[in-house]
Amino acid sequence: MKLSHVMEELVEERGLDRTVLSAIVCEGLQVVYSKKYPDVSFLVEYDKKADEIRILANKLVVGSVANEFQEVSLRKARGLQEGVQIGDTIKVPFEEPIGRIEILRAKQIIAQQIRTIEAEAIYKEFKPKEGTIVVGTIYKTEMHGVSVKVEDTLAFLPKSLMNPGDVCTSGYTMRFMLKEVLAEPRNDNQLILDRKSPEFLAGLFRLEIPEVYENIVEIKKIVRIAGYKSKILVSSHEKNVDPVGTCIGFGGARIKPILRELGTEKVDIINADYSTEDLIKNALKPAVVRRVLLVGDKMAEVWLDADQRSIAIGKMGQNVSLAAELCGVEIQLMDDASPQAVLSNVISQEEGQKKLAAENDNGGE
Numbered sequence: 001m002k003l004s005h006v007m008e009e010l011v012e013e014r015g016l017d018r019t020v021l022s023a024i025v026c027e028g029l030q031v032v033y034s035k036k037y038p039d040v041s042f043l044v045e046y047d048k049k050a051d052e053i054r055i056l057a058n059k060l061v062v063g064s065v066a067n068e069f070q071e072v073s074l075r076k077a078r079g080l081q082e083g084v085q086i087g088d089t090i091k092v093p094f095e096e097p098i099g100r101i102e103i104l105r106a107k108q109i110i111a112q113q114i115r116t117i118e119a120e121a122i123y124k125e126f127k128p129k130e131g132t133i134v135v136g137t138i139y140k141t142e143m144h145g146v147s148v149k150v151e152d153t154l155a156f157l158p159k160s161l162m163n164p165g166d167v168c169t170s171g172y173t174m175r176f177m178l179k180e181v182l183a184e185p186r187n188d189n190q191l192i193l194d195r196k197s198p199e200f201l202a203g204l205f206r207l208e209i210p211e212v213y214e215n216i217v218e219i220k221k222i223v224r225i226a227g228y229k230s231k232i233l234v235s236s237h238e239k240n241v242d243p244v245g246t247c248i249g250f251g252g253a254r255i256k257p258i259l260r261e262l263g264t265e266k267v268d269i270i271n272a273d274y275s276t277e278d279l280i281k282n283a284l285k286p287a288v289v290r291r292v293l294l295v296g297d298k299m300a301e302v303w304l305d306a307d308q309r310s311i312a313i314g315k316m317g318q319n320v321s322l323a324a325e326l327c328g329v330e331i332q333l334m335d336d337a338s339p340q341a342v343l344s345n346v347i348s349q350e351e352g353q354k355k356l357a358a359e360n361d362n363g364g365e
Contacts, residue, residue, distance in 0.1 A: 020117065022046040028109035029053060032102040033094070040069045043091055056091040119183070122153055122190050126181045133203040136193070138172045148176065148193060155191035163195045164227035165263035175261055177203050198222035201230055201267075204258045209247055217243045220272045223325040225318050227265055231283060231326045235272040244269050270326070276300075280331065283323035287312035299330045306335055 023046075030044040033055060041058040059072040061084050072092050077084045084090055098106075136148035136155060145158040146168045157168075157176060166174075179194035194200050202219055211217040217236050224230040234243040247269050248255045259267060270282045277292040280300050289312070291303040304312055312333055313320050324331045 016114065016117065021114075022048075024110055024113040024117070026053065028106045028113065029055065031109055032098060032106045035105075036098055036102050037069060037094075037096065039067075040094065042094065055094045057094040058089055059092045061086050061088045061090060115185075119185055119190060123181060123183050125151075126153070126178065126191055129178050130181045131199070131203075132178055133175050133200075133207050134178050134193075136174060136176055138168045138170050138174065140170065141168055148174075150176075150178075150191060150193075153191065154189075155193050156189035157193040157195065161192075161194040161196045163263065163265065165265060166195060167263075175204065175207075176200070196224075196226040198224045198230070201232070201258075201262075204261060205232070205247065208257055209249075209254055211241065211246050216241055217246050221326060223322045225322060227263070228315065228318055229266045229268065229322060230262075231268045231270060231322050233270050233272045233279075233326060242271075243273075244271050276327065276329075280323065280327050280329070283326050284312045284320065284331075287319075294329075297329075299332065300327070301332050301334050303334045309333055309335060 026044040026046055030042050033042050033044065034040070043056040043058065045054050045056065046052075047054050057069070059070060059077075061074055061077045062071045063074055063086055065071045065073050072090065074084070074086055077088070077090055077092075080092060081090050134150050134155075136150040139147040139149045139154065141147075145156055145162070148155045148157055155176075155178075161179065162168075168174075174195075176193040176195055177197065177200040178191060179197070179199075180192040182190045182192070184190070201222055201224060205219060206213045209217065212219060216238055217234055220233040220235050222230060222232050232247075234247060236243040236246070246254075255267065255269075259265075268283075268285060270279065272279070274282070276294060277300075280292050280302060281289040284302065284304075287304060287308045289302055289304050289308075293301045293303075295301055302312070311319075312323075314322075320331055320333065
């Protein structure tokens with residue numbers, strides 16, 4: 001069996017070690033030979049010099065052969081190895097054939113062993129990169145997602161983890177978060193990618209903004225509706241560093257590469273170092289909020305002009321939903337026409353009148 005050209009092809013295409021590859025081939029052949037000839041003790045080895053696989057059988061040297069699969073005559077044995085005696089065990093070339101079924105089985109065993117070794121190598125290489133941003137090239141669009149080449153290894157981006165605005169064209173380079181590295185392939189996929197999660201966006205910020213990478217500016221929280229909008233809460237660990245300005249950059253230089261990666265998705269960056277009321281106001285932007293009233297720890301009533309209400313709500317209620325999630329409170333949008341607003345205004349007026357009366361009394365005294 002001349003194997004050098006086949007082995008060279010596998011070594012070049014898949015990066016397999018020649019020694020390991022030859023051992024896999026020998027193991028696969030030994031399994032099928034042993035199954036077809038169960039009474040024979042086999043040794044299968046690769047003769048590198050002759051570039052062939054040698055199938056050897058361990059046989060007992062005897063004067064008269066009763067079982068040709070287990071015994072060899074003294075005369076024949078001495079033709080193979082000098083000085084042997086009756087009772088010795090020697091390795092004899094095995095010349096009986098195997099059929100098409102056994103050959104197919106050997107191929108399956110060898111292929112499975114190669115896949116196992118490749119999976120182990122991929123896991124060892126990529127597991128330390130899990131949770132980081134990687135660059136990949138779109139390879140093929142499939143029914144359930146997109147195949148992507150990452151460092152010459154195929155990865156998979158499921159539809160459920162795609163940004164709705166993504167246009168995946170073959171040959172196009174994009175950035176992804178390496179969400180999961182599996183020890184063994186699942187549905188032929190071992191590297192699972194992600195472009196939809198808040199963690200992907202956080203990874204882009206760490207990649208593009210040195211202060212975020214160095215934790216001078218900390219991302220406190222991200223809420224995201226992929227393809228529509230993300231809101232990011234940031235804080236600075238140094239007084240002279242503005243966290244929002246640092247993330248945006250001069251003329252938007254730092255945020256623009258991130259926005260290009262997200263397509264049409266918008267990003268609101270909000271300073272966490274403000275009061276809860278101001279945080280809610282900023283979270284509802286681009287709407288202009290007149291007043292915020294906290295009702296306990298879990299609710300906030302927000303007053304704004306009628307023309308700002310739809311802006312605060314956003315498309316299908318997504319802006320106010322993201323703001324509520326970011327601030328950790330339920331947000332009720334109020335206006336002057338609502339009974340709650342009227343009652344609140346009455347209370348405010350009464351409190352103002354009482355305060356004015358008290359000041360007048362003090363002045364009279």
